[in-house]
Amino acid sequence: AEDGxxxxxxxxxxxxxxxLSLYQDQLKQYTFMGSSATINAAKTELRNGLSSLLGKKxxxxxxxxxxxxxxxxxxxxxxxxxxxxxxxxxxLGKEGFIIKNITGGGKNYTLITAxxxxxxxxxxxxxxxxxxxxxxxxxxxxxxxxxxxxRLLNHWDNPDGSIERGYAGRSIFEWNTLPGKISRRYxxxxxxxxxxxINGTVLNNVNANPNILTPEYLVKxxxxxxxxxxxxxxxxxxxxxxxxxxxxxxxxADPADPAVKQWWKKKADEIYQLIPDFGGFCVKANSEGQxxxxxxxxxxxxxxxxxxxxxxxxxxxxxxxxxxxxNREQDRIRESYDEFHPTNGKFxxxxxxxxxxxxxxxxxREPFHPLFGAMDKTPLMLxxxxxxxxLGFSTHLVYLGPxxxxxxxxxxxxxxxxxxxxxxxxxxxxxxxMTGIAGVANIGDARNWxxxxxxxxxxxxxxxMSWNPELKASGVIREWNxxxxxxxxxxxxxxxxxxxxxxxxxxxxxxxLGLTMLMDISHYRPAPWRRDKPAPTxxxxxxxRADEKGIGFDRTAAGSDAVSQYAGALxxxxxxxxxCPEKFLLWFHHADWDYKTSSGKTLWNELxxxxxxxxxxxxxxxxxxxxxxxxxxxxxxxxxxxxxxxxEKEAVIWRDACLLYFQTFSKRPIPAELxxxx
Ligand code: GCU
Numbered sequence: 001a002e003d004g005x006x007x008x009x010x011x012x013x014x015x016x017x018x019x020l021s022l023y024q025d026q027l028k029q030y031t032f033m034g035s036s037a038t039i040n041a042a043k044t045e046l047r048n049g050l051s052s053l054l055g056k057k058x059x060x061x062x063x064x065x066x067x068x069x070x071x072x073x074x075x076x077x078x079x080x081x082x083x084x085x086x087x088x089x090x091x092l093g094k095e096g097f098i099i100k101n102i103t104g105g106g107k108n109y110t111l112i113t114a115x116x117x118x119x120x121x122x123x124x125x126x127x128x129x130x131x132x133x134x135x136x137x138x139x140x141x142x143x144x145x146x147x148x149x150x151r152l153l154n155h156w157d158n159p160d161g162s163i164e165r166g167y168a169g170r171s172i173f174e175w176n177t178l179p180g181k182i183s184r185r186y187x188x189x190x191x192x193x194x195x196x197x198i199n200g201t202v203l204n205n206v207n208a209n210p211n212i213l214t215p216e217y218l219v220k221x222x223x224x225x226x227x228x229x230x231x232x233x234x235x236x237x238x239x240x241x242x243x244x245x246x247x248x249x250x251x252x253a254d255p256a257d258p259a260v261k262q263w264w265k266k267k268a269d270e271i272y273q274l275i276p277d278f279g280g281f282c283v284k285a286n287s288e289g290q291x292x293x294x295x296x297x298x299x300x301x302x303x304x305x306x307x308x309x310x311x312x313x314x315x316x317x318x319x320x321x322x323x324x325x326x327n328r329e330q331d332r333i334r335e336s337y338d339e340f341h342p343t344n345g346k347f348x349x350x351x352x353x354x355x356x357x358x359x360x361x362x363x364x365r366e367p368f369h370p371l372f373g374a375m376d377k378t379p380l381m382l383x384x385x386x387x388x389x390x391l392g393f394s395t396h397l398v399y400l401g402p403x404x405x406x407x408x409x410x411x412x413x414x415x416x417x418x419x420x421x422x423x424x425x426x427x428x429x430x431x432x433x434m435t436g437i438a439g440v441a442n443i444g445d446a447r448n449w450x451x452x453x454x455x456x457x458x459x460x461x462x463x464x465m466s467w468n469p470e471l472k473a474s475g476v477i478r479e480w481n482x483x484x485x486x487x488x489x490x491x492x493x494x495x496x497x498x499x500x501x502x503x504x505x506x507x508x509x510x511x512x513l514g515l516t517m518l519m520d521i522s523h524y525r526p527a528p529w530r531r532d533k534p535a536p537t538x539x540x541x542x543x544x545r546a547d548e549k550g551i552g553f554d555r556t557a558a559g560s561d562a563v564s565q566y567a568g569a570l571x572x573x574x575x576x577x578x579x580c581p582e583k584f585l586l587w588f589h590h591a592d593w594d595y596k597t598s599s600g601k602t603l604w605n606e607l608x609x610x611x612x613x614x615x616x617x618x619x620x621x622x623x624x625x626x627x628x629x630x631x632x633x634x635x636x637x638x639x640x641x642x643x644x645x646x647x648e649k650e651a652v653i654w655r656d657a658c659l660l661y662f663q664t665f666s667k668r669p670i671p672a673e674l675x676x677x678x
Pocket of ligand 1: 164165206207284288323361389
């Protein structure tokens with residue numbers, strides 16, 4: 001059955017007969033040099049993958065034979081590694097790998113080599129992906145390495161099994177049966193992560209239950225760490241800043257109090273006693289009601305640096321989150337920058353500041369968070385969200401690769417042109433000792449892990465683009481499409497179209513032209529009226545600021561001046577309504593209803609047009625999917641078809657609710673041609 005459990009590691013039989021026979025000729029046996037848990041994992045993967053792809057069992061041999069696969073670390077290659085190969089490997093670091101056809105000693109073989117066992121595992125996964133995509137392996141020469149050191153999933157999973165903003169079932173972490181039971185799912189989770197290069201996981205919600213740090217839970221954390229270790233995955237936990245009070249029986253959690261410092265030091269020692277390679281702490285402090293150092297008149301840096309000091313002897317890290325807002329008098333999008341910009345250079349060397357991609361909160365489209373252009377002395381960890389909190393949960397098909405790419409390739413102008421967010425987090429704009437990225441997981445105990453079959457692609461894309469933030473979303477989804485649906489050309493073209501237009505469709509029906517935060521309290525459906533009472537009566541003034549004159553939030557120098565958080569050239573561009581990219585028009589400007597947009601339409605008509613385009617694109621996705629019916633198994637075909645039907649209904653609701661509401665301000669008709677059938 002096509003239950004999707006295997007994700008992109010299906011290893012379906014090679015369809016093309018010619019390719020299959022070429023593979024069979026070249027891959028007659030395999031040999032591994034060295035032994036470790038990681039090598040065993042690679043061996044199992046290669047054995048299972050080969051027999052499934054090639055449709056027959058491939059024997060393991062002890063020595064290098066003709067037409068074989070050789071998996072060996074550089075240290076074991078001896079004379080089989082020439083100068084060139086050694087030089088090449090030196091460039092690839094601990095986790096990089098080389099896959100290469102070698103002719104030597106009268107034998108032809110495919111070599112997978114690396115500086116470490118984990119590099120071999122990554123190379124093995126890549127090799128299997130190459131085979132699964134049925135590309136030629138006659139002249140292989142692949143070398144690759146990760147551009148970021150820390151590539152983490154963040155689970156917002158709670159110890160009771162619920163998941164904050166989780167839409168794919170309950171948590172996969174079965175705390176009740178740990179440490180005794182290591183479920184098969186943990187291993188498959190680790191395999192999936194390793195196959196795309198994810199090398200760390202924060203096991204619990206940033207709104208952290210303090211109990212995760214009790215001895216009872218730490219042995220469970222250890223069991224997971226042991227299960228994931230062979231796959232190169234370190235475990236981390238989110239900690240509650242008030243843990244010294246909540247579980248430590250101290251009267252305070254003040255970071256300046258010696259007893260508090262001592263408590264964290266001992267806690268860190270206790271953890272590393274159990275888990276010598278434990279990764280560190282993720283912290284949400286003084287944000288949305290969570291405790292933090294400010295409760296005691298201390299700063300974010302005081303709090304982070306105290307934890308950093310406790311972890312430093314063990315080489316652990318702190319990921320201190322920059323997601324804060326509380327000043328109701330202010331433009332919310334300014335707050336994170338305003339609060340953290342002054343901390344530049346003040347964090348201890350093992351502290352990351354973890355910053356969401358945009359300044360609000362994982363909206364369908366936001367400009368990049370201005371901290372990315374402003375923290376040259378602080379390592380920044382980019383946080384993106386895979387779970388579709390604001391993008392239709394697990395009902396809407398929205399491929400997030402383009403969202404990641406848009407953020408990563410945004411130019412911060414921090415040090416002149418070309419200093420993109422990707423280069424900032426890679427430490428290429430200002431050198432950083434640590435680099436990293438985090439993705440809020442979209443995984444649950446649904447049989448297919450993510451509930452929507454296409455949501456698997458967001459997990460995959462996050463991994464691939466963490467490994468290399470310069471990758472193109474279109475190339476990444478092509479890989480996933482092949483690995484998930486096979487190699488049929490018509491099918492692949494169709495899937496490419498559907499996936500690549502899906503994010504823009506969602507932006508259009510949920511928040512076109514820079515509109516944002518229009519959803520109801522569940523974050524699923526539209527409620528643009530929700531925040532339209534001016535402060536202090538309402539919780540906050542609306543984000544869209546629609547009135548009789550126009551719509552949009554004035555963040556120019558004449559308004560909230562959020563534009564000034566961006567570097568000079570960019571600030572000017574955003575500040576001027578005529579140079580501001582249209583996708584951010586209403587993010588930065590309050591524009592008149594009759595303002596002429598680049599299409600020549602008035603703003604009101606353009607808004608109507610975009611909302612309606614969002615709906616039409618979903619219908620185009622439905623139609624395209626329908627044409628693929630005979631090329632996809634019935635199970636997945638029907639599931640996706642039904643989900644698209646729901647998505648279309650929701651898109652219509654978004655369009656109608658928003659336009660009818662905004663029309664009460666614009667008092668202009670909805671253009672008739674929009675009513676044309678799809
Ligand atoms: C969003 C989300 C919360 C989450 C928060 C965070 O506001 O709705 O559930 O806790 O982000 O990132 O801390």
